[in-house]
Amino acid sequence: MNNFLSTLSKIAILLVFSPIISGLFLLIINGLNINNWHNLLSETQFLQSLGLTLFTAITSSFLSLIFALTFVLLVFPGRAWQKLQNKLPWLISVPHIAFAVSLAFLITPSGFLARCIAFFFNWQSPPQWVTAQDAYGITLIIALSIKECFFLLWVCAGLLSENVFAKQLIIAKSFGYSHIQSVFQIIIPQLITKLSLPMLAVFAYSLSVVDMAMVLGPTTPPTLAVLGWQKFISADPTNNRKAEFIALLLILILLATIVIAKIALKKISSQNKTPSGHRLVGFSNLSSKLIIFIQNLFPKFILYPSLVLISLLTLWSISQSWFFPNVFPQSITLQHWLKADYMPLFTTLIIALPSTIIAIIISLFWLEFGLRKKHNIKPNLEPNKINISTSFQKILKGLVILPLLLPALPSAASQLEMFIKINLDNNYWGVVWAHLAWMLPYTIIVLNGAYQKFDTRYQLIAQSLGKNVFISYLRIKWQILIKPILLAMSVGFSVSVSQYLPTLFVGGGRFATVTTEAVALSSGGNRANLAITSLLQTILPLSFFIGVLIFSQIYQQKRSGLK
Amino acid sequence: MKLKLKIKKSLLFIIFTNTFCALAIAQSWESITEKARGQTVYFNAWGGGEAINDYIKWAGEQTEKKFGIKVIHVKITDSAEVVKRIKSEYSAGRKEQGGSVDLIWVNGENFRTLKHGHLLYQDWSEKLPNWQLVDLNKPVREDFSESTDGLEAPWGTAQFAFIVDSTKVKNPPDSALALLEFAKNNKGRISYPQPPNFHGTTFLKQILAEVVSDKNLLKKNVKTINFPQISKPLWDYLDKLHPFLWRAGKAFPTSIAQMHQQLADGELLMSMTFNPNEGANLIINKQLPETANSFGFKNGTISNIHFVAIPINSNFKEAAQVFANFLLSPIAQAQKADISLWGDPTVLDINKLPAEYKAKFSKTAKGALAYNTLTIPEPHASWAPALEEEWVSRYGK
Numbered sequence: 001m002n003n004f005l006s007t008l009s010k011i012a013i014l015l016v017f018s019p020i021i022s023g024l025f026l027l028i029i030n031g032l033n034i035n036n037w038h039n040l041l042s043e044t045q046f047l048q049s050l051g052l053t054l055f056t057a058i059t060s061s062f063l064s065l066i067f068a069l070t071f072v073l074l075v076f077p078g079r080a081w082q083k084l085q086n087k088l089p090w091l092i093s094v095p096h097i098a099f100a101v102s103l104a105f106l107i108t109p110s111g112f113l114a115r116c117i118a119f120f121f122n123w124q125s126p127p128q129w130v131t132a133q134d135a136y137g138i139t140l141i142i143a144l145s146i147k148e149c150f151f152l153l154w155v156c157a158g159l160l161s162e163n164v165f166a167k168q169l170i171i172a173k174s175f176g177y178s179h180i181q182s183v184f185q186i187i188i189p190q191l192i193t194k195l196s197l198p199m200l201a202v203f204a205y206s207l208s209v210v211d212m213a214m215v216l217g218p219t220t221p222p223t224l225a226v227l228g229w230q231k232f233i234s235a236d237p238t239n240n241r242k243a244e245f246i247a248l249l250l251i252l253i254l255l256a257t258i259v260i261a262k263i264a265l266k267k268i269s270s271q272n273k274t275p276s277g278h279r280l281v282g283f284s285n286l287s288s289k290l291i292i293f294i295q296n297l298f299p300k301f302i303l304y305p306s307l308v309l310i311s312l313l314t315l316w317s318i319s320q321s322w323f324f325p326n327v328f329p330q331s332i333t334l335q336h337w338l339k340a341d342y343m344p345l346f347t348t349l350i351i352a353l354p355s356t357i358i359a360i361i362i363s364l365f366w367l368e369f370g371l372r373k374k375h376n377i378k379p380n381l382e383p384n385k386i387n388i389s390t391s392f393q394k395i396l397k398g399l400v401i402l403p404l405l406l407p408a409l410p411s412a413a414s415q416l417e418m419f420i421k422i423n424l425d426n427n428y429w430g431v432v433w434a435h436l437a438w439m440l441p442y443t444i445i446v447l448n449g450a451y452q453k454f455d456t457r458y459q460l461i462a463q464s465l466g467k468n469v470f471i472s473y474l475r476i477k478w479q480i481l482i483k484p485i486l487l488a489m490s491v492g493f494s495v496s497v498s499q500y501l502p503t504l505f506v507g508g509g510r511f512a513t514v515t516t517e518a519v520a521l522s523s524g525g526n527r528a529n530l531a532i533t534s535l536l537q538t539i540l541p542l543s544f545f546i547g548v549l550i551f552s553q554i555y556q557q558k559r560s561g562l563k
Numbered sequence: 564m565k566l567k568l569k570i571k572k573s574l575l576f577i578i579f580t581n582t583f584c585a586l587a588i589a590q591s592w593e594s595i596t597e598k599a600r601g602q603t604v605y606f607n608a609w610g611g612g613e614a615i616n617d618y619i620k621w622a623g624e625q626t627e628k629k630f631g632i633k634v635i636h637v638k639i640t641d642s643a644e645v646v647k648r649i650k651s652e653y654s655a656g657r658k659e660q661g662g663s664v665d666l667i668w669v670n671g672e673n674f675r676t677l678k679h680g681h682l683l684y685q686d687w688s689e690k691l692p693n694w695q696l697v698d699l700n701k702p703v704r705e706d707f708s709e710s711t712d713g714l715e716a717p718w719g720t721a722q723f724a725f726i727v728d729s730t731k732v733k734n735p736p737d738s739a740l741a742l743l744e745f746a747k748n749n750k751g752r753i754s755y756p757q758p759p760n761f762h763g764t765t766f767l768k769q770i771l772a773e774v775v776s777d778k779n780l781l782k783k784n785v786k787t788i789n790f791p792q793i794s795k796p797l798w799d800y801l802d803k804l805h806p807f808l809w810r811a812g813k814a815f816p817t818s819i820a821q822m823h824q825q826l827a828d829g830e831l832l833m834s835m836t837f838n839p840n841e842g843a844n845l846i847i848n849k850q851l852p853e854t855a856n857s858f859g860f861k862n863g864t865i866s867n868i869h870f871v872a873i874p875i876n877s878n879f880k881e882a883a884q885v886f887a888n889f890l891l892s893p894i895a896q897a898q899k900a901d902i903s904l905w906g907d908p909t910v911l912d913i914n915k916l917p918a919e920y921k922a923k924f925s926k927t928a929k930g931a932l933a934y935n936t937l938t939i940p941e942p943h944a945s946w947a948p949a950l951e952e953e954w955v956s957r958y959g960k
Contacts, residue, residue: 044956110828125829128751133814219757219814221960230759235646235676236948321849324828420655426663508648508663509637510605520610520638526850527824529613 002369009370010396012362016436017399020406023414030241031248039238040245045221053224054253056137056144056217057206063145064202065195068152071302072191073183077166080295085157087303089490089549091150093541094306095498097518098534100215102309103143105316105527107131110324112312118325126324132216140217144209148202155198156191158449165190179291181280189272196265197445201404203257208250208407211500211519224250228409247410254405310538316531336528341517345536348513351503352496352540355432359439359492360485364478366444367451370396404441411437412501419506426508434502439492446491450484482555486548494541514540592692595881600631602882606871607645608668610638611820614844618905621898626889632882637664642673649682649874662876666883669715670869671707675944677872678714684873684880688716691884693891698912703868707944708782715870716887719899719907723769723864724857724932726826726834726842735833737861739773739800746807752832754808756822757815759951762835767950769865771797772939781942785949794950798957805958812958827851839932840906846930847903855930863937868910897923902931 030036040046075081106112109126117123132139165187172182208225217223222230228246231239316322317336319329371393403411415434416425424430458480462472478485500515509516514537521530606623610616616636623634639645645667652662669677677683688694688711697703703717704710727735736742746753756763774796775781780788805812809831816822822834823845836842842857871890873883889895893916896909900923913924927934 045960048960110825110830125752128810130810130814133810133817135813214817219817220958233641233644233647235643235650235673240647321852323852324830417651420652423661425652509607509639509645510635510663512638517638520640526613526820526848 002372005365005369006372009362009365009368010392013366013370013396013400013440016362016433016440017402019415019418019434020403020411020437021399023410023417024406026414026417027244027248027410030244036241036245040242040249043242045227049221049224049227050249052137052218052221053207056141056223057203060141060144060148060206061199061203063141064148064152065199067145067149068156069188069191071149071153072156072160072187073180074291074294076160076183076187077169078295081160084153084302086549088150088154088157089545090542091302091306092154093494093538093545094147094310095494095515095518095534095537095541096147096209097211097215097498097500097515097522098313098538099147099309100143100212101518101522101530101534102313103139104132104215105312105531106309107139112327115325115327119327123325133218135218135220137218137223140213140223143212143216144206147212148206151202152195152198155195158446159191159194160187177279185275189269193265193269196261197401200254200258200261204254204405204407207253208409210409214519215522225407225409228407232409232413244410247407247413250407251410310535313531313535313538316527317535319528322527336532340529340532342536344512344514344517344533345540347511348497348515348540351428351431351435351511351513352493355435355439355496356489356493358432359436359443359496360489362436363440363443363447363488364485366400367447368473400444401441403437408438408501412505415502416505425506426510427506428511431503431507431511434506435496435499438499438502439495442495443488443492446488447481447484450481454481479559483552486552490541490544490548493544497537497540592690596630596885599879599881599885602879603633603635604665604879604882604886605635605637605663606666606668606886607637607639607642607664609640609642610636611640611818614848614905615907618899621904622886622890622895625895626886629889630882630885632885634886642667642669645669646673646676646682649677649876650680653680653682653876657876659876660878662874662878664874665877665879666871666873666886668718668869669872670867671941672944672947674706674711674715674870674872675709677874678709678712682875683714684875684877684883686713687873687880687884688887689713691716691888691891693888696893696911696915697891698910698915700912701868701910702940703910706870707867707941707947709944711870715872716891717868717910718871718887718890719896720866720868720910721837722839722859722866722908722932722936722938723765724836724839724842724859724936726823726836726845726851726855726857726930727832728826728829728852728854729856730852730854731829732832735856735858737858739770739860743800743804743807746804749832750807751809751811752830754810754812754816754822754831755835756818758954759947760818762819762837763815764947764951765837765865766835767797767954768942768946769860769939770800771942771946771950772865773860773862774800781946782940784943785945790949790953794953797950798953801958823850826855838905838907839936840900840902840908840928842930842932843902843928844904844906847928851930853929857930857932859932859936861937863939864932865941866938867941893917893920900924902928906931 071084075084104111108114108131109129111131114123114126114129118126168186169179169182172186173179177185209223210225210229213223213226217226221227224246228243228250231246232243234240234243315329318332318334320331320333320335322329412434415437419425419427419430419434424433454477458476459472462476463469467475497513498515499513500519503511503513503516514533518530518533518537521533604626606619608615608619616638619634619636623636626632626634645664646669649662649664649667667677690713694716697717701717701720706715725735736745742753755766758764758767771794772778772781775793776796780793809816809825816825816831819834819836822831825831826834827850836857838844839857842851842855845851846853846855871887873880873887877883890899891911893911896911897920899905899907900909906928909924911924913921916924
């Protein structure tokens with residue numbers, strides 16, 4: 001029975017990820033042709049674009065890590081950390097494109113900030129600031145590092161939820177080390193090793209982001225991902241070829257980064273193997289009052305700007321004739337909301353809800369049966385055979401996180417190729433299937449930690465009391481794990497909502513979701529409508545997160561033993 | 564039973580019309596509408612304009628009411644995406660059926676690609692009943708110097724125009740040279756959308772048409788002429804212009820929608836459009852101040868026709884034709900020309916229309932381009948990609 005379920009879960013994983021793999025395979029075969037590389041190198045924008053891409057991706061990834069660790073350093077542990085943790089879902093659920101749009105509303109020369117200054121200095125026309133689309137991608141870096149910092153903080157929150165860390169801190173402090181030194185030398189080194197995979201995902205995202213870069217990034221030249229996107233949608237086959245190469249190049253950059261990061265981590269950890277244990281006096285002098293002050297300030301510091309962005313979106317959505325230098329709209333109207341098309345909201349829900357349910361089922365089965373190690377009672381007579389099956393398992397394990405690391409463009413394109421062949425393009429289930437490939441990595445990663453920590457003896461007790469295996473899952477294991485399961489669902493849901501390329505490609509443009517609408521409107525349309533779509537795009541994952549939060553709190557009240 | 568009825572109907576028709584030719588057309592059109600009932604048309608059209616989206620929604624509702632055809636607007640950001648999709652579906656073996664696109668809004672380079680790839684349904688547009696009302700004095704049989712050959716039906720006309728706020732710009736520039744002077748006097752307040760954006764490329768053509776030595780060369784395929792030499796005056800002009808542009812020509816707006824916003828805020832002094840009535844429309848929708856106004860150059864501005872075409876592998880070619888025919892009907896064209904709705908000028912010959920419609924088309928509104936602005940035909944379709952490529956290699960880095 002278990003064998004059957006194990007095979008089933010493996011087939012499910014293969015089905016979800018095989019379209020991407022087959023496309024990737026083709027990409028690599030094409031990549032062996034030197035002539036094609038030459039074509040790309042002769043592209044006028046290429047070298048500068050490459051430099052720009054490396055600069056924005058590396059800087060924004062590092063900044064987001066530094067921001068996140070600074071937060072941990074200053075706020076963990078304590079009430080402020082708890083508060084921050086509760087607010088994180090709000091912050092993560094703001095989709096990238098909505099975040100970019102609202103940031104642009106804030107900082108462009110005719111944006112809200114400039115208007116506020118204009119009010120005091122009596123400016124009549126907007127300043128000639130260089131903000132969004134600046135040549136070095138600074139605006140893009142700022143936006144990416146803030147947005148990814150939320151994601152990293154959220155990962156940290158999960159990692160730090162183990163009691164061990166708080167206990168380690170207490171021990172360190174009892175030895176007379178300052179708070180900052182304890183966190184710096186005990187918590188952060190442990191965090192950094194565990195953050196390597198999430199960091200890789202952050203880097204891959206920054207490297208290949210298209211929608212956000214189109215709103216905030218430079219255009220002369222654009223980043224490689226945007227350049228690839230432009231070449232990809234072109235009707236000219238030579239351009240399409242170039243797009244494939246850009247995609248391949250992005251993958252190569254990522255591989256190189258993995259190698260460099262691994263070496264660097266090894267070097268650093270070998271150097272810090274035997275810390276001296278000196279108490280750093282400078283740090284302990286830092287008054288605890290200041291730390292408490294900072295701790296109270298920080299959650300607000302991170303929350304209020306986000307609230308400002310959301311309020312700005314709301315204000316734009318009800319504004320009429322809101323021209324520079326007016327700080328507030330001349331008139332306010334609900335007309336835009338009344339006229340708005342709510343169909344995309346439903347389309348999004350109709351795609352995201354089933355995908356979330358399927359994703360969570362596959363994730364649970366995969367973690368439960370697919371990843372399970374075989375307990376061999378019989379002596380191992382055929383060692384080779386076992387090796388094959390475990391290495392297959394390893395390949396599948398790698399497969400699962402692949403979409404996080406691959407640039408979205410070639411993955412979505414190869415899905416489309418495959419779906420055209422089996423007549424599943426322009427099809428609802430095709431879109432759901434396509435979404436799964438991006439949702440599963442997140443749902444599986446979110447679940448994995450909690451799943452590995454689960455004490456299987458609970459289940460054994462249930463079974464020894466006469467309950468069958470399935471009851472022991474349904475009533476014991478999955479109920480104890482309900483919080484991570486719900487969390488995984490809400491993350492999966494928001495990933496599905498924010499999918500742009502797979503929805504557009506596989507859906508043949510026929511499935512207008514809030515995200516495809518937002519991107520379409522950002523190429524035209526007025527600010528009010530763009531604001532409405534961005535808000536709708538934010539509301540969906542946010543309500544899911546809140547729903548999950550409320551549900552799990554009610555659930556916990558009834559089961560006080562669950563943490 | 565149904566068949567018998569049909570035969571009866573057509574017999575009656577013979578008696579009334581008495582000419583075989585008319586019968587053939589009428590009968591086949593009748594059978595087309597008959598077949599189209601219950602079909603769904605996936606209309607792939609640019610979805611970045613609110614007024615246009617609303618109009619397509621209205622046209623779809625009308626078609627559903629009148630002909631039982633459902634129209635779904637697939638909102639796209641660039642027609643090239645759709646061309647690519649049609650291509651890849653076709654090469655995946657969907658030669659005559661099974662395509663995801665039933666009707667596409669298209670012209671210029673994308674039409675040329677589709678035509679030469681033999682990806683379009685043939686010989687239909689001039690058989691539409693409403694083709695009889697089309698103004699044949701307009702270049703409706705030519706799309707950027709490429710003959711349409713009955714592969715696409717005209718939908719509307721476009722004319723390039725600039726928009727300014729008349730309180731800030733009293734004497735708008737009326738030529739390319741005047742524009743250069745104007746930019747020098749208003750440093751950082753002029754720009755154009757970044758090519759290959761459609762409107763940005765049109766701006767390049769507009770300047771080119773004025774600075775090129777011989778206008779007739781623009782009608783030729785760029786591959787047959789000395790492109791670097793002939794286009795040189797344009798690049799010389801841009802080299803002079805760019806230092807005075809917004810962000811010193813190091814960055815460009817991504818779309819005209821962005822430029823309209825920047826014009827309304829005063830960040831730019833000038834925006835542009837390919838719809839002579841868009842300025843008026845934006846005033847009515849409160850996206851531009853009341854004092855906005857459109858103008859053209861004294862030697863005229865680029866003008867073209869935009870079309871709809873049916874991909875060869877569309878599932879519902881009949882419904883697509885009926886919808887295209889409806890888009891050409893006087894009522895649909897009048898609605899489209901209404902400045903408070905879209906303001907896209909008609910392709911119909913107003914003299915062929917009943918009196919009740921004539922008045923609707925001759926309306927003009929505050930902020931629109933003057934009716935008598937001269938027109939300049941589009942260069943050959945091959946110019947757009949050549950200009951875009953050259954522009955990117957010069958200014959795109």
